[in-house]
Amino acid sequence: MEVQYEIQGGDFSTAGQASSEIKKLLKQFNIDPQIVRRIAIALFEAEVNVVAHAYKGIMKADIEPESIRVIVEDEGPGIEDIEKAMEEGFSTASEAVRQMGFGAGMGLPNIKKNVDEMILTSVPGRGTCLKMKVLF
């Protein structure tokens, strides 16, 4: 089963809607709630990253009997140094983002902790693509 949601950059009032829809979908299946929780947290941090750092993006989820694969792709400034971005505490977030309770450089490390596979790629000046997979 495939679903797809748009993410609007800069719009904190709607940030989390895509992740919320996918979480609701997963709750309908017979999946361990702790696994659903891990997926929801990873998707939410990824969605917040698009809102906080990019112009617009899309979240595509492919739910299969044994796993979920999610791609979060955005048009934005991209990431110059992926290794650095993955470090705990590294953040280029604006003051506005910090006032929303994010921007402490904990998002990407926490995504990594919660998923089984994570591939982050980026073309600086164009955008970022995050691929995640979680086994049920």
Added chain:
Amino acid sequence: MTLQQLSNIVKGNILHDPVKSVDYRYAFASDLMSDVLRFHMDDAVLITGLSTIQTVRTAEMSNLPCIVVARGKQISNEMIALASENHIALVSSPLTVFEISGKLYMNGIKPVY
């Protein structure tokens, strides 16, 4: 403790009371949602000074059942609606994060690690 007991201790006002009852035993105090998302929050209370829709979203994502907003910060109708949609208890307290934490700790609520 029950939601009613918790609310009384923090001199709170319950803005949303989900029907399902939870026995609250743990709490976490933070304004940083990324930090909240790093811990297991099932059956825990979030004490926070951040009163935005993202506070409720964070609770939704981490299966966190109760939010106490400190210092009587304005709580929007959108927040109440999202809390009710996700069966999350929402309490407003006039006390500071420090006082709420202290009072709940004195009443046996334990930290989340």
